[in-house]
Amino acid sequence: MRPKVLAGNWKMHKTQQEAVAFLQEFLGKLVDTPSDREIVLCVPYTCLSVLSKSLHGTRVKLGAQNVHWADQGAFTGEISPPMLVELGVRYVIIGHSERRQYFGETDATVNQRLKAAQSHGLTPILCVGETKAQRDAGETENHIFQQLALDLVDVDQSNLVIAYEPIWAIGTGDTCEETEANRVIGLIRSKLQNPDVPIQYGGSVNANNIDAIMAQPEIDGVLVGGASLQPESFGRIVNYKPL
Numbered sequence: 093m094r095p096k097v098l099a100g101n102w103k104m105h106k107t108q109q110e111a112v113a114f115l116q117e118f119l120g121k122l123v124d125t126p127s128d129r130e131i132v133l134c135v136p137y138t139c140l141s142v143l144s145k146s147l148h149g150t151r152v153k154l155g156a157q158n159v160h161w162a163d164q165g166a167f168t169g170e171i172s173p174p175m176l177v178e179l180g181v182r183y184v185i186i187g188h189s190e191r192r193q194y195f196g197e198t199d200a201t202v203n204q205r206l207k208a209a210q211s212h213g214l215t216p217i218l219c220v221g222e223t224k225a226q227r228d229a230g231e232t233e234n235h236i237f238q239q240l241a242l243d244l245v246d247v248d249q250s251n252l253v254i255a256y257e258p259i260w261a262i263g264t265g266d267t268c269e270e271t272e273a274n275r276v277i278g279l280i281r282s283k284l285q286n287p288d289v290p291i292q293y294g295g296s297v298n299a300n301n302i303d304a305i306m307a308q309p310e311i312d313g314v315l316v317g318g319a320s321l322q323p324e325s326f327g328r329i330v331n332y333k334p335l
């Protein structure tokens with residue numbers, strides 16, 4: 093059985109104070125959450141330290157949203173794997189479409205970040221997905237296969253999560269049909285050496301569509317943006333009910 097990984101990606105949201113307030117309320121929602129689920133919060137760097145302390149002794153794992161490949165060096169504005177490990181970070185999102193689109197990340201740098209994260213014991217959440225134009229042109233499969241081929245060179249598939257995030261579904265309310273997400277995720281799995289890699293869906297996941305998404309056999313979890321910012325909605329998501 094592949095693990096179910098339910099991760100929030102807060103993106104550039106929440107001060108430390110807001111993060112602590114979220115957690116106080118959110119932890120109260122986990123009393124009856126089945127133990128088969130891994131719950132992860134990928135928060136801004138500035139929230140890592142305070143959440144690391146607040147999450148101690150809870151079942152919620154801490155995640156970051158990016159990491160550099162060097163241990164240290166003249167890389168202004170970057171954060172290294174040892175810096176994350178010291179704060180108790182376990183997961184790190186790599187290659188999110190917003191990093192690729194707005195900050196010039198390439199498959200080559202994504203690959204470097206993945207290998208560096210793993211060499212320090214972090215579990216990467218690698219994001220892949222197509223634009224609306226690529227989907228309309230029938231390029232979805234080719235684009236994703238190319239991303240996987242380039243991003244996963246020499247990457248350890250025994251310590252990896254992949255998130256299928258169609259870019260047109262992110263922050264738009266235009267969720268990918270769960271059967272279509274299931275189909276693409278099945279294709280992604282067919283390209284992996286290790287079929288047990290958990291593969292998430294991401295893109296406008298919310299409290300109303302989570303049960304149907306998690307009912308799909310290929311979908312092993314979700315990567316949630318907007319709906320992970322409120323304890324109520326993220327609480328409902330991690331407490332999804334298998335149909």
Ligand SMILES: O=C(CO)COP(=O)(O)O
Pocket residue numbers: 101188257261262263264265294295296297315316317318319
């Ligand atoms: O990009 C996402 C998660 O990484 C998805 O964001 P939304 O859930 O806000 O669509």
